Amino acid sequence: MPPLSEDDTIEEERHFMNVLQTFRDYTSYSLSANNRRRKDLHTLPLEDKKLLEEIGWKKKLSEIDDAIVSNGNFVKQMIMMHSDMFSRANEEDGEDGEDQDTEQAGHQCHGHDHGHDHSHGPSHHSHSGGHSHSHNHDHDHHPHSGGHDHSHDHDDHSGSVEKYRPTEFDMNKLRSTLKQLVREWSEEGKEEREASFAPIKDALVEHFKNVPESERSKLHVLVPGVGLGRLAYDVAMLGFSCQGNEFSHYMLIASYFILNRTKSIHEHTIYPYVHSLSNIQNRETLLKQIKLPDALPSAIPKDxxxxxxxxxxxxxxxxxxxxIGLFDAIxxxxxxxxxxNFLNYLRIINKRLSAGGVWINLGPLLWHWENNTTNDxxxxxxxEEVKELCKKLGFKLENERTIQTNYANNSQSMLGYTYQASFWTATKNLNENSD
Known part of the structure; x- marks a missing residue:
């Protein structure tokens, strides 16, 4: 891949700095949003304020504050160690001294290897892009949302750089990351993630059923859009060598922290549901604490x-x-x-899949770039069109079925989204020209 231009590198660095600033500003931003509820309370008639006081509504706001502060401490931990995840040093200082190490954040090198071979140090790959459409499925309002998130307000004026002020869009991505942590790295998320992961893992094992478990590590599996890395981790736990790929900085920061900086089961506690009071059944649901993680990467087999x-x-x-080479499964x-353009994905999957390999898919078709505002x-x-194109580009589809599943849902919420996800396994028709 050709190296990034200087302009692209600068843009990538700016974008990453904006993401870091979003993490830093989480606590103040979220407390401010909660404080607005107090201000709204003061606008009510005295009788209404008294009634709300009697049911403990004002006390609940204080409990939300406490949960936000706790989340904020966790969020700050996630960005403390990025001097060893990204190789280029950035000279800008953090808002306070404890954040300064996270500023060393060049974007020419932001791949990281979670080293199983069992080391946890990152190895850097120059894979960067000039746009960002993080695959975070935020289901508060518009589920499975995408979009261009390179907005920034760094304007050079006589050499000065204005501090970035995160937008609601930025914060929504961070809140979605907290919910994604529940899905991928908590006991509470197991039922939901296994509804998607189990059929994929079962199909993978079935396709290579003639390969002894002791030989699985010689097979290489690719998981694009890996999010926080759990599916890739689960595949590695089955004995397959596995590489995940992710573009979202929010996901990369969180996955790096969980996989490289977490030492024990249930080491961290988050409160992922305190940012909205809509569709909440009770206070216990709102303030539910989630322990992370429920598994450790140190358990992956050494080979x-x-x-x-x-x-x-x-x-x-x-x-x-x-x-990069070929993969035995994607x-x-x-x-x-x-x-x-789905055809681009199809051609890449076809090119990267080895002869005799398998492509296993599960998911909906909530096209992330539909009605985008960036002219992409x-x-x-x-x-039907997707499947027809798969066949035209040289794939044989099998085991087709629909699987009902959720994504980053709060199981105790009064609102939930359910996908009728399409599942298939596919192999290449080797006697056809797929190019």
Whole structure:
């Protein structure tokens, strides 16, 4: 892949700095939003204020404050160690001294290898992109949302740089990351994630049923759009060498922290549901604490390679690169609808899949770039069209079925989204020209 231009590098650095600032500002931003409820309370008639006081509504706001502060401490921990995740040093200082190490954040090198071979140090890969559409499924209002998130307000005026002020869009991505942590790395999220992960893992094991478990580490699996890395981790725990790929800085920061900086089960506590009071059944649901993680990467077998590579899927895997090579399996879970042009994804999957390998897919078609405001092209297809294109580009689809599943839902909420996700396994028709 050609190196980034100077302008692209600067843009990537700015974007990452904006993400870090969003993490730093989480506590003040969220407390301010909660404090607005107090201000609204003061506008009510005295009788109404008294009634709300009697049911403990004002006390609940204080409990939300406490939960936000606790979340904020966790969020700050996630960005403390990025001097060793990103290689370029940035000279800007943090808002306070404890954040300064996280400023060393160049974006030419933001891949990280979670080293199983069992080391946890990052190895850097130059996979970066000039745009960002993080695959975070926020289901508060618009589920499975995407969009261009490179907004910034860094304006140079006589050499000065204005401090970035995170937007609601930025904060929503961070809140979605907290919910994603529940889905991928908590006991509470197991039932939901296994509804998606188990069929994929079962199909993977079935396809390679003639390979002894002791030989699985010689098989290489790719998981694009890996999010916080749990599916790749689970695949590695089955004995397969596995590489995940992710583009969202929010996801990369959180996954790096969980996989490289967490030492024990249930080490961290978060309160992921305190940001909205809508569709809440009771106070216990609102203030529910989630312990993270429910598993540790140190448990991965020593002969299994397990890594995460940062960067845009098309840019990382689209160009021929002998260092990347072929994969025996490619697993796409809630991923293919992140494509601007699905045909590009299909060609890359076909090119990167080895002869005799398998592509396993599960997910909906909530096209991330539909109706985008950034003038990016977007080709939206229905499921029949997707499958027809798969066949035209040389894939044989099997085991097709619909699987009902959720994504980052709060199981105790009065509102939930359910997907009728499409599942299939696919192999290449080797006697056909798929190019």
């Amino acid at each position: 299994v390679r397990f890594s995460l590579v940062a960067g845009d899927f098309e840019e990382v895997y689209g160009d021929y690169d002998p260092d 697993l796409t879970c809630f991923f293919i609808d992140t494509a601007k 092209p977007s080709i939206e297809l229905d499921l």
